[in-house]
Amino acid sequence: MQIETKTSVDHISDGNGERVTVLRFSGDISSGSHDALLGTYQTVNKSQPVLLDFSKVEYINSSGIALVIQMLMEANKNGQKIAAFGLTPHFQKVFTMVGITKYASLYADEAAAKASV
Amino acid sequence: MQIETKTSVDHISDGNGERVTVLRFSGDISSGSHDALLGTYQTVNKSQPVLLDFSKVEYINSSGIALVIQMLMEANKNGQKIAAFGLTPHFQKVFTMVGITKYASLYADEAAAKASV
Amino acid sequence: MVKLNGKPVELRVPSRMGYEKVAMGTAASVAKLMGFPDERIEDLKTAIAEACINAIEHGNHLNENLCVGVTLSAHDDSLEVKVLDDGAGISKLPPRPDIDRKMHGEEDARGMGMFLIQALVDEAEWVKDSKGHGSYVRLVIRLDKETD
Amino acid sequence: MVKLNGKPVELRVPSRMGYEKVAMGTAASVAKLMGFPDERIEDLKTAIAEACINAIEHGNHLNENLCVGVTLSAHDDSLEVKVLDDGAGISKLPPRPDIDRKMHGEEDARGMGMFLIQALVDEAEWVKDSKGHGSYVRLVIRLDKETD
Ligand SMILES: Nc1ncnc2c1ncn2[C@@H]1O[C@H](COP(=O)(O)OP(=O)(O)O)[C@@H](O)[C@H]1O
Ligand SMILES: Nc1ncnc2c1ncn2[C@@H]1O[C@H](COP(=O)(O)OP(=O)(O)O)[C@@H](O)[C@H]1O
Numbered sequence: 355m356q357i358e359t360k361t362s363v364d365h366i367s368d369g370n371g372e373r374v375t376v377l378r379f380s381g382d383i384s385s386g387s388h389d390a391l392l393g394t395y396q397t398v399n400k401s402q403p404v405l406l407d408f409s410k411v412e413y414i415n416s417s418g419i420a421l422v423i424q425m426l427m428e429a430n431k432n433g434q435k436i437a438a439f440g441l442t443p444h445f446q447k448v449f450t451m452v453g454i455t456k457y458a459s460l461y462a463d464e465a466a467a468k469a470s471v
Numbered sequence: 472m473q474i475e476t477k478t479s480v481d482h483i484s485d486g487n488g489e490r491v492t493v494l495r496f497s498g499d500i501s502s503g504s505h506d507a508l509l510g511t512y513q514t515v516n517k518s519q520p521v522l523l524d525f526s527k528v529e530y531i532n533s534s535g536i537a538l539v540i541q542m543l544m545e546a547n548k549n550g551q552k553i554a555a556f557g558l559t560p561h562f563q564k565v566f567t568m569v570g571i572t573k574y575a576s577l578y579a580d581e582a583a584a585k586a587s588v
Numbered sequence: 589m590v591k592l593n594g595k596p597v598e599l600r601v602p603s604r605m606g607y608e609k610v611a612m613g614t615a616a617s618v619a620k621l622m623g624f625p626d627e628r629i630e631d632l633k634t635a636i637a638e639a640c641i642n643a644i645e646h647g648n649h650l651n652e653n654l655c656v657g658v659t660l661s662a663h664d665d666s667l668e669v670k671v672l673d674d675g676a677g678i679s680k681l682p683p684r685p686d687i688d689r690k691m692h693g694e695e696d697a698r699g700m701g702m703f704l705i706q707a708l709v710d711e712a713e714w715v716k717d718s719k720g721h722g723s724y725v726r727l728v729i730r731l732d733k734e735t736d
Numbered sequence: 737m738v739k740l741n742g743k744p745v746e747l748r749v750p751s752r753m754g755y756e757k758v759a760m761g762t763a764a765s766v767a768k769l770m771g772f773p774d775e776r777i778e779d780l781k782t783a784i785a786e787a788c789i790n791a792i793e794h795g796n797h798l799n800e801n802l803c804v805g806v807t808l809s810a811h812d813d814s815l816e817v818k819v820l821d822d823g824a825g826i827s828k829l830p831p832r833p834d835i836d837r838k839m840h841g842e843e844d845a846r847g848m849g850m851f852l853i854q855a856l857v858d859e860a861e862w863v864k865d866s867k868g869h870g871s872y873v874r875l876v877i878r879l880d881k882e883t884d
Binding site: 474501502503530532533534536537538540541543544547559560561565568569570571573574 | 608627634638641685687691693696697699700701707708
């Protein structure tokens with residue numbers, strides 16, 4: 355019944371030629387997204403910054419946000435930088451309400467997110 | 472309960488410097504749109520072609536289509552050319568299903584519609 | 589695609605013009621969950637809007653104390669919709685609209701709703717309650733089928 | 737803006753994850769008819785989704801034979817929503833989520849739904865049926881009010 359989350363993993367270079375991992379999500383971010391979020395996060399190189407691309411996500415609920423928080427917990431433990439981009443203004447507000455912005459910055463687009471890490 | 476139809480009347484020139492009237496609709500085209508469609512049509516110069524701009528219309532139902540047909544009847548009597556543009560592919564299909572395309576051509580955009588009259 | 593057989597979704601809206609758009613929104617959400625392509629969802633929305641407008645206007649005569657019911661039943665490869673009113677229903681299908689006759693004032697400009705419903709969905713059937721009050725139209729739209 | 741006091745819109749969906757999106761679609765259509773601005777409709781959609789998810793999961797324990805009910809009552813300057821389930825309801829509001837405690841594993845990463853509902857709408861109230869079965873959350877979102 356829930357629409358599947360798809361995650362694709364991209365490797366890009368930031369302005370200084372440093373490698374950055376981009377996790378591009380599409381579909382829904384909900385309770386069914388455990389593997390798409392945390393499973394995929396397990397596979398990324400922990401010594402590089404990670405960008406989360408939400409621009410193709412249609413629906414996010416609080417269970418999905420909890421999975422994002424768990425990902426940030428892991429990254430925090432690893433001392434890894436995470437930034438997010440592509441959230442609608444509404445979900446930027448929701449992420450801010452729950453306090454996520456204390457642990458990950460939100461950017462309007464990929465260029466701004468890339469420049470930040 | 473029904474959302475109002477708004478009509479604005481524009482006067483433009485076609486490629487040959489001929490005057491063309493453009494009726495730009497927004498809101499809903501439904502049974503409540505009598506004045507916005509037929510009332511406005513009464514005020515236009517009958518010796519110039521008319522373009523109907525549907526690009527800002529959110530919703531069209533069969534009662535609204537009946538009003539468009541009544542407008543085409545009037546134009547037909549006056550020997551006036553009418554073309555429409557800005558319909559979504561779905562409503563292009565619906566207008567074609569009811570046969571409107573026999574009396575008014577549908578174009579993707581204003582430039583194509585203007586070139587046709 | 590996700591299988592979601594089970595209890596239908598049920599909606600009731602007041603018999604007031606404009607509320608057909610609530611039925612469109614509900615139906616579009618169910619169809620999207622089922623994995624219908626966008627163009628098929630547009631077909632469904634227009635068909636349901638026309639069915640609701642008829643239920644509001646001809647079935648319930650715009651009496652706001654009466655509701656129009658909509659049930660949406662998801663099957664493996666199709667969505668079945670019923671739009672219910674408290675009226676007497678129809679005895680025979682109206683003639684197919686004729687644009688030439690309309691343009692020459694020989695038939696009412698209106699009278700396209702039922703034709704559009706039939707043209708846009710895979711099955712459409714108008715049913716009168718056997719006890720004489722209440723009628724519904726039953727629509728089926730299939731996942732694998734495109735209109736053209 | 738159009739006044740549309742009268743009978744409420746009623747929706748029933750099966751207690752299955754994902755069906756909260758049908759409630760979102762229905763509620764968004766009603767709010768749009770009432771003239772709510774888009775950003776307020778987004779607030780309403782998220783609040784209703786969270787209320788339905790709680791009704792599906794905590795109220796009806798994912799039992800697909802039970803339905804979640806949603807009623808949408810349009811008033812002059814507000815929309816009142818009830819989301820009903822067959823469960824026992826809640827006895828007290830959960831503590832406000834604390835992102836620092838979550839990040840340090842001191843509280844569950846989940847537990848943000850009711851907080852978001854309260855943050856996004858103008859009024860939110862959780863009510864238990866006096867006879868002990870059934871509960872609902874009642875939300876009010878006003879036309880003139882922006883959240884920030
Ligand atoms: N639910 C209904 N109950 C009773 N009569 C109906 C119903 N739906 C349609 N009809 C009848 O069928 C006719 C044709 O309907 P339709 O093709 O939708 O066009 P329109 O509503 O514009 O007349 C209506 O005028 C009405 O007499
Ligand atoms: N409709 C309901 N029926 C019963 N219990 C509920 C209901 N809604 C919420 N609760 C209780 O309140 C708690 C907090 O809910 P919420 O803030 O939405 O977070 P979450 O659902 O992620 O736990 C739930 O874990 C549940 O115990």
